Amino acid sequence: MMRIETAPPDFDDSADAQIQECLNPAAPKSFFLYAGAGSGKTRSLKNALDGFRETHGAAFRRLGKKIAVITYTNAAADEIAERVGQDSLFPISTIHSFCWRHIETYQADIQAWLLETLPADLADLHEKQAKGRAGTKAALDRERAIASTTRRIEWLSVPRRFSYNPNGDNFGQDSLSHSEVLKITAAFIETKPSMQAVLVNKYPFLLIDESQDTNKALLEALFALAAANEGKFGMGLFGDTMQRIFLDGHPELERLVPDGWAHPVKRLNHRSPQRVIALGNVLRAPIDRQYQVAREDSDAGVVRLFVASSATPDKPGFEQRVRDRMAELCGDAAWQEEAEVKTLTLEHHMAASRRGFLEMFQALDRDSRLSTGLRTGDIAGLRLFTERVAPLVAAARAKDAFAVMAHLRATSPLLKRAAVVQTTTPDDPLRPVRAGVEALLALNPESPTTTFLAVLECVAKYQLFDIPASLRPFVADDHGPEATSADAIIDEEKLEPDDETVEVSPASLEAWRAFLETPFCQTPPFAEYVSDRGPFGTHQGVKGLEFERVLVILDDSDARGFLFSYEKLFEAKPLSDTDRKHLADATDGGINRTRRLLYVTCTRARKSLALVAYTQDPDAVVAAALRNKWFCSDEIERL
Numbered sequence: 090m091m092r093i094e095t096a097p098p099d100f101d102d103s104a105d106a107q108i109q110e111c112l113n114p115a116a117p118k119s120f121f122l123y124a125g126a127g128s129g130k131t132r133s134l135k136n137a138l139d140g141f142r143e144t145h146g147a148a149f150r151r152l153g154k155k156i157a158v159i160t161y162t163n164a165a166a167d168e169i170a171e172r173v174g175q176d177s178l179f180p181i182s183t184i185h186s187f188c189w190r191h192i193e194t195y196q197a198d199i200q201a202w203l204l205e206t207l208p209a210d211l212a213d214l215h216e217k218q219a220k221g222r223a224g225t226k227a228a229l230d231r232e233r234a235i236a237s238t239t240r241r242i243e244w245l246s247v248p249r250r251f252s253y254n255p256n257g258d259n260f261g262q263d264s265l266s267h268s269e270v271l272k273i274t275a276a277f278i279e280t281k282p283s284m285q286a287v288l289v290n291k292y293p294f295l296l297i298d299e300s301q302d303t304n305k306a307l308l309e310a311l312f313a314l315a316a317a318n319e320g321k322f323g324m325g326l327f328g329d330t331m332q333r334i335f336l337d338g339h340p341e342l343e344r345l346v347p348d349g350w351a352h353p354v355k356r357l358n359h360r361s362p363q364r365v366i367a368l369g370n371v372l373r374a375p376i377d378r379q380y381q382v383a384r385e386d387s388d389a390g391v392v393r394l395f396v397a398s399s400a401t402p403d404k405p406g407f408e409q410r411v412r413d414r415m416a417e418l419c420g421d422a423a424w425q426e427e428a429e430v431k432t433l434t435l436e437h438h439m440a441a442s443r444r445g446f447l448e449m450f451q452a453l454d455r456d457s458r459l460s461t462g463l464r465t466g467d468i469a470g471l472r473l474f475t476e477r478v479a480p481l482v483a484a485a486r487a488k489d490a491f492a493v494m495a496h497l498r499a500t501s502p503l504l505k506r507a508a509v510v511q512t513t514t515p516d517d518p519l520r521p522v523r524a525g526v527e528a529l530l531a532l533n534p535e536s537p538t539t540t541f542l543a544v545l546e547c548v549a550k551y552q553l554f555d556i557p558a559s560l561r562p563f564v565a566d567d568h569g570p571e572a573t574s575a576d577a578i579i580d581e582e583k584l585e586p587d588d589e590t591v592e593v594s595p596a597s598l599e600a601w602r603a604f605l606e607t608p609f610c611q612t613p614p615f616a617e618y619v620s621d622r623g624p625f626g627t628h629q630g631v632k633g634l635e636f637e638r639v640l641v642i643l644d645d646s647d648a649r650g651f652l653f654s655y656e657k658l659f660e661a662k663p664l665s666d667t668d669r670k671h672l673a674d675a676t677d678g679g680i681n682r683t684r685r686l687l688y689v690t691c692t693r694a695r696k697s698l699a700l701v702a703y704t705q706d707p708d709a710v711v712a713a714a715l716r717n718k719w720f721c722s723d724e725i726e727r728l
């Protein structure tokens with residue numbers, strides 16, 4: 090068993106004291122708390138706010154000043170609010186809603202920004218169109234994107250007002266996309282003294298949780314703001330670059346943090362038993378050599394690696410045997426209960442393959458810019474099917490007329506336009522609705538031969554739902570007023586990483602085109618997966634969480650993704666030249682991404698941890714696990 094240092098529970102208490110010193114209104118100082126899994130970063134954030142309220146709260150309230158607390162997801166914001174308690178002194182928001190709140194009053198400047206940016210996007214599309222082969226589907230898609238962007242620029246020729254919903258779909262020509270809101274905010278923070286003054290005066294402190302996933306352009310703008318306002322404004326970053334999951338985050342966050350910032354250190358892991366902490370340490374060693382220590386009152390813990398052939402015929406059966414074996418090894422009968430064990434599939438393709446939505450998933454996963462939205466289900470183009478069409482089909486199939494109408498009333502422009510419809514069909518105002526629903530059912534949406542495209546065309550033809558911008562290039566212009574109006578292309582999926590991306594990228598058009606040719610019947614299992622209602626967890630879903638027993642499944646044969654590869658991490662498959670280059674340059678490649686995912690999932694375990702590696706070369710996996718000192722020989726089993 091690998092040895093690990095232990096320390097008393099108060100080992101890191103000085104970090105909280107250091108943060109408290111930084112949060113001094115008389116001399117604000119920026120800090121970066123960069124610490125590993127389970128070290129109590131969220132707890133330190135709570136302690137910092139509690140301590141501040143006690144010492145400076147009353148004075149701050151009198152002056153109308155606040156500490157802004159920003160995080161990545163609504164779930165994380167809710168989690169912090171629950172831990173800290175609601176307090177107007179500490180407004181807690183997601184990064185997107187924070188940004189929108191601060192730019193929404195700059196309507197004319199937003200328009201000017203778009204008018205500067207869109208022509209460059211358009212030029213990029215034209216260039217790609219000129220280089221690409223004529224007559225292909227991609228060329229057709231680009232042509233439509235060019236038309237939409239041109240229309241959007243024309244639409245901007247008179248003063249306009251813009252809207253944005255941080256939590257939902259941003260349909261319509263006046264709405265901004267998620268990525269636009271972040272980019273505009275970064276640009277305004279950099280260039281607008283009024284925006285800088287508002288931020289600094291209102292929030293002398295800005296705390297960012299999960300800062301490893303914060304959009305890099307925005308972080309850079311905030312770093313510049315902090316540098317220009319030293320002594321008046323302090324930023325506090327909480328995070329762990331080893332747990333960076335969204336490709337939007339800054340890959341070199343630590344290097345970017347200015348030297349003058351405080352660097353409180355937390356090395357004690359309060360969550361996991363010693364063996365799990367030791368595994369986390371060896372996994373992250375090649376990245377940053379941060380070694381955690383265990384609490385002196387912690388358990389030794391149990392970790393096992395089960396190695397099996399990727400050709401294993403009954404994988405669920407194999408995993409049940411693994412759980413039974415873990416129950417025996419840990420003396421913990423709860424391992425035998427599926428519900429008592431958190432199974433983390435890590436790689437979504439694996440879940441996709443097991444749950445029956447692989448084709449649609451793989452199609453969209455071609456474009457890395459869609460990957461985050463795809464994994465959270467948070468792309469307007471997908472939500473059209475998961476949240477609008479699929480529930481309608483389910484209610485109509487169940488002959489639940491009430492549910493059909495309630496759903497359409499809440500979501501369909503057909504019913505919003507009921508008054509108009511009434512004048513054209515006074516005898517039966519609901520006739521168009523019925524016709525649309527009947528047409529949808531007539532497509533036989535449960536059949537594996539019914540494509541998303543067929544469903545989309547039906548939705549557009551009967552105007553059942555608004556068509557999101559990303560899908561508009563695929564429906565003919567005569568499909569209803571939404572499509573014929575001078576709508577802007579505003580892609581939701583540009584929540585995704587690449588800042589240089591034009592709003593309508595050819596790659597995303599190709600991905601959507603491929604997606605539309607896959608079966609619509611894959612929607613329900615996909616929707617269940619992304620909503621985390623299924624038995625499998627996703628790595629994004631579990632970040633920040635902890636579970637007693639964790640079962641991590643590594644399986645590239647199901648995964649088939651190019652973003653991650655366990656076979657390569659476990660040296661069962663040779664590295665490509667690109668992999669080698671990334672490793673040599675210490676840049677972000679598939680191997681390190683895989684390593685980070687493995688780190689995030691393994692470090693969720695509070696008691697015991699099992700990994701199941703399905704591989705083409707079991708001997709190589711075992712040899713690599715031993716050589717890298719991830720496991721010792723009595724921790725590896727081949728059932």
Ligand SMILES: Nc1ncnc2c1ncn2[C@@H]1O[C@H](COP(=O)(O)OP(=O)(O)OP(=O)(O)O)[C@@H](O)[C@H]1O
Pocket residue numbers: 098124125126127128129130131132133329332359360632633634635692
């Ligand atoms: N000082 C402490 N004393 C006792 N328990 C603690 C302490 N700090 C943290 N914990 C516990 O350790 C666990 C991990 O804490 P927390 O979630 O704050 O860590 P984190 O650094 O945000 O984790 P991660 O980065 O892995 O999401 C929680 O169960 C928390 O209650």
